[in-house]
Amino acid sequence: MNILIIDDDEQFLYLLNELINKYGFIGHTATNGMSALKVMTENKIDLIITDAIMPDTPIMSFICTLKKNYPTIPLILISGLPDNPLISNALILGADEFIPKPIDTGSLFKAINKYNKAA
Numbered sequence: 443m444n445i446l447i448i449d450d451d452e453q454f455l456y457l458l459n460e461l462i463n464k465y466g467f468i469g470h471t472a473t474n475g476m477s478a479l480k481v482m483t484e485n486k487i488d489l490i491i492t493d494a495i496m497p498d499t500p501i502m503s504f505i506c507t508l509k510k511n512y513p514t515i516p517l518i519l520i521s522g523l524p525d526n527p528l529i530s531n532a533l534i535l536g537a538d539e540f541i542p543k544p545i546d547t548g549s550l551f552k553a554i555n556k557y558n559k560a561a
Contacts, residue, residue: 448478448492475499494521509536516557
């Protein structure tokens with residue numbers, strides 16, 4: 443399963459990618475929405491994990507773009523601000539799951555495995 447991880451925090455991105463790879467998945471990374479779309483044109487992505495709040499990527503328009511161009515790819519939203527209204531709006535708009543930061547790995551892999559079985 444190819445998983446695209448998007449986060450502007452490069453250290454977090456590296457650590458999450460290492461964890462994803464350790465569990466036998468293939469991780470791809472991007473630090474913003476534009477580079478994520480480039481990764482998606484170059485690879486078959488099965489699941490997206492993205493930070494909800496990134497400086498140069500408005501999450502609402504990014505979700506619209508993803509759902510328009512890749513409607514079948516599940517989207518897991520992560521954020522350190524779980525009470526932000528942006529989260530509930532993103533879920534309404536098409537994000538499939540929300541996992542708060544700091545990430546509980548059990549919750550993360552439960553969600554990943556749910557979509558891995560659906561693929």
